[in-house]
Amino acid sequence: MKHTKEIVSIQHISRAFGKQQVLNDISLDIYEGEIFGLLGPSGAGKTTLVKQLVGLDLPTSGENFLFQEKMPSLKLIERVGYMAQADALYGELSAKENLQFFASLYGLKGMKQQQRMTEVMEVVQLTDHMTKLVSNYSGGMKRRLSLAIALLHEPDILILDEPTVGIDPVLRKSIWEAFYDLKKRGTTIIVTTHVMDEAEKCDRLGLMRNGGLIAVGTPKELKEKTKTTTIEESFLVYGGATNENKSFSHSNFTTNRS
Numbered sequence: 001m002k003h004t005k006e007i008v009s010i011q012h013i014s015r016a017f018g019k020q021q022v023l024n025d026i027s028l029d030i031y032e033g034e035i036f037g038l039l040g041p042s043g044a045g046k047t048t049l050v051k052q053l054v055g056l057d058l059p060t061s062g063e064n065f066l067f068q069e070k071m072p073s074l075k076l077i078e079r080v081g082y083m084a085q086a087d088a089l090y091g092e093l094s095a096k097e098n099l100q101f102f103a104s105l106y107g108l109k110g111m112k113q114q115q116r117m118t119e120v121m122e123v124v125q126l127t128d129h130m131t132k133l134v135s136n137y138s139g140g141m142k143r144r145l146s147l148a149i150a151l152l153h154e155p156d157i158l159i160l161d162e163p164t165v166g167i168d169p170v171l172r173k174s175i176w177e178a179f180y181d182l183k184k185r186g187t188t189i190i191v192t193t194h195v196m197d198e199a200e201k202c203d204r205l206g207l208m209r210n211g212g213l214i215a216v217g218t219p220k221e222l223k224e225k226t227k228t229t230t231i232e233e234s235f236l237v238y239g240g241a242t243n244e245n246k247s248f249s250h251s252n253f254t255t256n257r258s
């Protein structure tokens with residue numbers, strides 16, 4: 001893949017909470033228009049890293065740059081779409097009211113607001129549930145609405161923390177098609193995931209374990225370098241076949257087949 005402009009530059013990032021070292025000297029560049037996946041077991045530090053990229057957490061040492069601007073930067077809010085792991089929705093409002101609220105935060109008004117709300121709800125297939133109260137949404141529907149909100153203002157970069165958890169395989173496929181469409185338009189996408197088949201769909205992957213970035217490359221490169229045929233096998237080679245890694249790899253492998 002020919003790399004053009006770097007959109008994200010993570011430079012020697014470390015983060016400790018008290019005595020616990022959660023991120024350990026991470027350096028990584030992410031390029032315009034790529035879908036970059038962060039893959040690793042629970043507690044590896046994926047959420048902490050992406051929170052820093054949106055300015056919600058600060059490193060203990062090191063620097064993060066987005067669009068060549070040092071984070072955190074208020075200026076960049078409009079260029080970033082962020083979907084957190086926990087849905088930040090107003091249960092007592094309808095989906096439409098939630099969308100209107102976030103659209104106005106981003107300065108979307110009138111016809112443009114209407115048009116974007118319709119488009120993003122189509123992407124996540126919630127058009128028929130526009131007026132339903134969010135407290136009556138299922139967990140998967142809330143995830144989809146959160147994704148719709150992250151897409152509303154057509155950000156240059158989308159940072160999605162486990163965007164398809166609780167979403168069925170058919171809809172997950174159509175959401176990934178939407179990601180590819182956005183990529184074609186030049187949007188850069190960062191996703192954290194536990195799911196191996198999703199990892200295969202990324203242009204490049206960063207494998208994380210215990211706060212460290214243990215390997216970076218395209219799925220093909222990672223498999224070739226480790227002489228393996230699947231991402232989970234290459235994760236085991238890079239991360240060492242510890243019980244923690246084996247159970248991470250195994251549980252995800254079986255989940256994908258179910």
Ligand SMILES: Nc1ncnc2c1ncn2[C@@H]1O[C@H](COP(=O)(O)OP(=O)(O)OP(=O)(O)O)[C@@H](O)[C@H]1O
Nearest residue numbers: 017022040041042043044045046047048049085194
């Ligand atoms: N605010 C915090 N205070 C103390 N510890 C924290 C805080 N945020 C994260 N941690 C710790 O940092 C470690 C990494 O957490 P993080 O959420 O980044 O992992 P993750 O790879 O995203 O996991 P998961 O896949 O389960 O979401 C965990 O041990 C977690 O308990």
